[in-house]
Amino acid sequence: MYWAVLIISGVFEAVWAVALGMSEGLSKVVPTIIFVAGLIISMAGLAYAMKEIPVGTAYAIWVGIGASLAVIYSLATGQEAFSLLKAVFILGLVGCVIGLKAVSH
Numbered sequence: 001m002y003w004a005v006l007i008i009s010g011v012f013e014a015v016w017a018v019a020l021g022m023s024e025g026l027s028k029v030v031p032t033i034i035f036v037a038g039l040i041i042s043m044a045g046l047a048y049a050m051k052e053i054p055v056g057t058a059y060a061i062w063v064g065i066g067a068s069l070a071v072i073y074s075l076a077t078g079q080e081a082f083s084l085l086k087a088v089f090i091l092g093l094v095g096c097v098i099g100l101k102a103v104s105h
Contacts, residue, residue: 002052003101009045010065012038017070042066057100064097 016038023031042062050058068090074080 002049005045006049006053006058006061007065009042009049010062011069012042012045013062013066014069014073016042017066018073053104057104061097061100064093064100068093068097 016035019031019035019038020026022028023035026032026035046058046062049062053061071080071086071090075082075086080086
């Protein structure tokens, strides 16, 4: 259960990061509301997961999921240009997240 919550909270980390960018300095109401809600859900999930998963592992996985998804979203929407190196590095992040999960107790 803790791992599922951590993964979901990592997804919400990407949600709040993207919403923060769309809020234009918290000046747009809807993206700001999405940012705040995503931030609360993401942090609450991370805190819950850290009850069982070590801090370093939980945080690294949470950030890795959020960062990967935020970049993938930016690439998919055309906000960021695609490059082969970006794809390689995103795959590297995903591989590291899987590796951390695999070696965790």
